[in-house]
Amino acid sequence: AKNDVTHEGLCFYSEDMESSFILRRQRYIQLKSAITDQNIVVLFQPIVNASSGQLEAVEALVRIQGEDGDLIPPIEFIALAEETRLIIPLGERVIQLALAQLQQWNISGLKLRMCINVSPIQFLDPHFVPFLLKTIDQYNVYPKMIELEVTESMMLQNLEQVTHDMAQLRELGISISIDDFGTGFSCLSYLKDLPVDVLKIDKSFVAQLSIEQPDEILVKTIATLANSIGLKSVAEGVESILQAQRLKELDVSFLQGYYFSRPVPAHEIKSRYPI
C-alpha cells in the first residue's frame, strides 16, 4: 500500500495505520474463532500459604492455543477482547474450564481454591452472575472454593450494581479479591463498604523488595492494612527466596510467583502436589 498524504505534512493514511488495522482485524478473527473452536486454554499458577508453605489455591490464567501449538499470552488479546466485548464469551469459557478442573481435583481429593480473573465489563454484564451460578451447579463445585479477582477500576464504574452483586456472591460463599492492589486510582473507602476478602499486592511492589536494600514500605503498608481490617493478602510476582522470607515476616498471608511455580497445565499441579 502507498502513503496517501493529502495535505502538506498531514497524513490521513499510512502503511502503519493499515498494518495496525489489519493486525487488529486478524487478532479479532483469531480470538473469535479460538472461542468458537474451543482453542482457549487455562493454565494454573500455585498460591501457597506463607506460614505453612502449603499449596492452597491456584489462579486460572487464560491463553489462546495458536495454530502452531504455541500459547498466546493475555497481554496480546485481553484489551482487544474488552474493547469488542468478546471478553464475555471468553470469560465464560474460562469459568467453564476452571470449574470443570476444580471438579476434577475435588473428585481426586485435591482441595484447592480456584481464583478466576474477571474483567469489569464481564462482571457488569447482567448475565455474569446467573452464568456463574449455573456453571457452579453444572460442575457441582463448592462456591467456597471460588475466588473472583477484580480490579479497583471496577469500583469506579457502577458502585451500586457492584455492591449488590458482590453481596449476592458473598452470601453464597464466593470470595472477592482485589487484583493488582495499589496500582489503581480508587479511594480506599470502598474497602469498608464492599464485601472484599483479599488484597492481591501487585508484583511491581513485590519487585521492590530487592536483595540489596529491601524497599518494603508499600508492601508493608498494604499487608498491615489488610491485616488490620480482617482481610487476607496475597503477594504476586514472588521470584526469590529472599522476597518470600521477607513477605512472610511482613505477615502476608499467601505467596504466588515464579519462585514457587510458573503457570502450568492442570496435570502438573496434580503431579507436583501428590496427596
Ligand code: C2E
Ligand atoms: P494478573 O491477574 O495480575 O496475573 C498475574 C500475572 O503475573 C500472570 O501473567 C502471571 O503469569 C504473572 N506472574 C506470576 N508470577 C510472576 C512472577 O514471579 N514474575 C513475573 N514477572 N510475573 C509473574 P499472565 O498469565 O500473562 O496474565 C496477565 C494478566 O492477564 C493477568 O494479570 C490478568 O489481568 C489478565 N488475565 C489472565 N487471565 C485472565 C482471564 O481469564 N480473564 C481476564 N479477564 N483477565 C485475565
Ligand code: MG
Ligand atoms: Mg489475577
Ligand code: MG
Ligand atoms: Mg494480579
Ligand code: MG
Ligand atoms: Mg498484575
